[in-house]
Amino acid sequence: MLLRRRCWSVVMTFLMSLVIFGGVVTAASVEELMDQLKHPIWTTRRDAALQLGALSLRAIDAVDILVELLEDRAAPVRYAAVNALGQIGVWAPEVVPVLADTLFHEDPEMRWQAAVALGNIGFRAVEAIPALAEALLDQYPDIRNAAAWALGMIGPAAHEAIPALIETMEDSDERVQEMARNAIIEIGGLAALPLLPPSEAEMARIAEIGALPAVIDTVKGPIKVVLRGDLMPLTVTNFIKLAERGFYDGLIFHRVEEWVVQGGDPEGTGVGGPGYTIKLETHPALRNVRGAIAMARSAHPDSAGSQFYILKADVGSLDGQYAVFGQVVEGMDVVDSLEAGDAIKSIRVVDH
Known part of the structure; x- marks a missing residue:
């Protein structure tokens, strides 16, 4: 079953990095974490990826290795890599098409993580709008929900996705309906919403x-x-x-x-x-x-x-x-x- 996680682990690993490096992030400490991305023990690779993601801009040199980890043999490492790319991607637009492709990964958790990552990147993820609109049709409601959220986080630039979001307001899952509605508001304001009777959740x-x-x-x-x-x-x-x-x-x-x-x-x-x-x-x-x-x-x-x-x-x-x-x-x-x-x-x- 697809997990409904929020990336609280990022906060924890950031605190870990402060402990490990004495609260000071240096080029050497980033390089050390990048070396750990190649460690034979998967938990070390996972933790290093999460810590690099928490460092955001300061870990921009790790993007290429993190992209490689999307194919790691250990699923938790792949998830951590997607998570990290979503945080570093604000400063590295080249990760957006990679994450957009990940929306079609065979692993539903990877698809969910990719949608959340693109939402974290926000308005800079415009290249992923068509893929996110397609993800609104995913078989898993958590992924549809995350895709709608991500489109809302992109904001007005995602105006082309409004027709797909309007259709998503009829989703079988009320959470997804509400998220689609909120996304439309974020993208185009209330005027973009169709006039519809109240939903059960609203009532x-x-x-x-x-x-x-x-x-x-x-x-x-x-x-x-x-x-x-x-x-x-x-x-x-x-x-x-x-x-x-x-x-x-x-x-x-x-x-x-x-x-x-x-x-x-x-x-x-x-x-x-x-x-x-x-x-x-x-x-x-x-x-x-x-x-x-x-x-x-x-x-x-x-x-x-x-x-x-x-x-x-x-x-x-x-x-x-x-x-x-x-x-x-x-x-x-x-x-x-x-x-x-x-x-x-x-x-x-x-x-x-």
Whole structure:
């Protein structure tokens, strides 16, 4: 089984090198470690490789030997060599194509180590972008996860990998989905993300947090609400995701009546949405009372998307039919003053 390691051993071996060399790294000490890379005992070769990696730029002369160790007969030595190249490679761009080739090694641990190494190199690993994008299809989720992370670490230069990362957001492993999402944000910002319904992982996080304060800032003033993510995880997560994307910024309240205000339609007509719908979610503790915030929908129960309404009066007949997901705690005077065409400036969650 592929190990989910983080390279804590690098820290340990760096501390070892300080002990061995009295805290002073000299050319002679680096040469000594390079000699140990050829030692007949594999543990010595492994430890020397890790220590050289921890020395980074100061061990740049060891690159050629470390590349040779990628074919070492002892697997731990090969892993240590990949690890070291990932740290030295920031200063030695010639290792990037070598690590890119290693993404297709027959040993899955080597592939994982190579992806992590390329991520450590960061924006200088642009030559490996096509290989990392291909690694998003690896049979092992740990490798797919590491490849997505590495692309995110490369940053905006990895823009060509966004289509592959978008596909990876549908991965069978939720960790990989989330890593792909984070990578897209690192590469191109939130605007590069497709609008998608909440994932199970996203909903679980919001449900665990519980009640969330948020502010709907309008041209008439702020409306402070509490969103019940603990009771309505799907609906609240969807609302928060759209808000964080800036989806609601500038949209109008297209419907204003004596008992309700409604907004969140990008078309401003009452028929638009984010391009997807979510299932109806209800909870008996959340009622359609004055100040309630709920999802608007069409006749079909599972047709809510982005539109929401705030009640100006109690309307108990709507209970159980619409997803009430929060309550206004301050600013009902603002709600009462809204007119058709008034705009939402922004919606932000105060802390989550």
